[in-house]
């Protein structure tokens with residue numbers, strides 16, 4: 001799908017990758033971009049910059065997502081692309097509180113269900129539409145430093161796959177964007193895993209360029225870091241070998257972190 005002339009809603013559009021997507025869609029000639037974010041001020045700033053419409057929405061609440069879809073339909077008439085980009089992270093493993101896991105589940109996974117539930121019926125009526133998720137390379141590989149991020153991003157990819165399998169033949173395209181490190185407020189320089197991701201860091205604008213090309217080609221997996229395709233294929237070729245490799249990487253990063261803390 002060419003985004004020119006299309007009505008596009010982007011969640012988490014107030015900052016980082018979402019803001020870059022909104023700018024790129026506007027530049028590529030989108031008919032209208034709805035910039036949505038929990039942070040209404042951030043959404044308004046980007047909307048003002050690109051001549052779009054800001055709509056505040058907390059994607060972890062179904063009523064808020066339903067309202068976003070209703071309001072976007074009132075503004076644009078119809079929605080061609082719903083881009084579920086908003087996401088959060090939470091460091092840690094088994095020790096993480098159940099409330100943190102629940103928040104991760106609500107923002108990174110349930111939001112995608114709420115969006116699809118609200119928007120798919122309209123898209124089916126029109127015979128076409130496009131759902132895009134910003135998942136993560138952690139959704140096809142893993143994120144050593146965050147169990148809840150790895151699990152919820154896998155679920156995000158699974159939701160996108162399921163949507164594509166079930167609605168693809170009825171005109172609904174689905175893509176899933178899976179970047180490694182991207183230079184946004186998301187990356188924490190004090191975190192050893194995030195420091196490792198810096199080896200692969202790209203800008204939000206580079207992600208947006210890759211998304212526009214991936215959507216033109218209607219690729220399911222959009223990989224702004226081409227190396228992710230290679231890592232994913234190494235994983236599926238020999239899962240046990242891949243896990244052993246990741247165990248070694250974790251050990252190396254843990255040792256480096258201990259040395260850093262001791263220094």
Ligand SMILES: NC(=O)c1ccc[n+]([C@@H]2O[C@H](COP(=O)([O-])OP(=O)(O)OC[C@H]3O[C@@H](n4cnc5c(N)ncnc54)[C@H](O)[C@@H]3O)[C@@H](O)[C@H]2O)c1
Pocket residue numbers: 011012013014015016017018036037038039042057058059060085086087088107134135136137178179180181182183184185186187
């Ligand atoms: N930055 C990276 O290295 C990286 C890598 C892979 C995937 N991602 C994914 O990219 C997406 C965007 O992340 P980013 O790096 O641009 O982060 P960011 O923190 O710069 O921007 C995220 C935006 O989402 C908004 N948001 C958070 N919770 C929300 C909620 N409940 N409802 C509505 N909006 C909410 C925030 O206000 C913010 O504007 C996320 O899904 C993230 O998991 C990021």
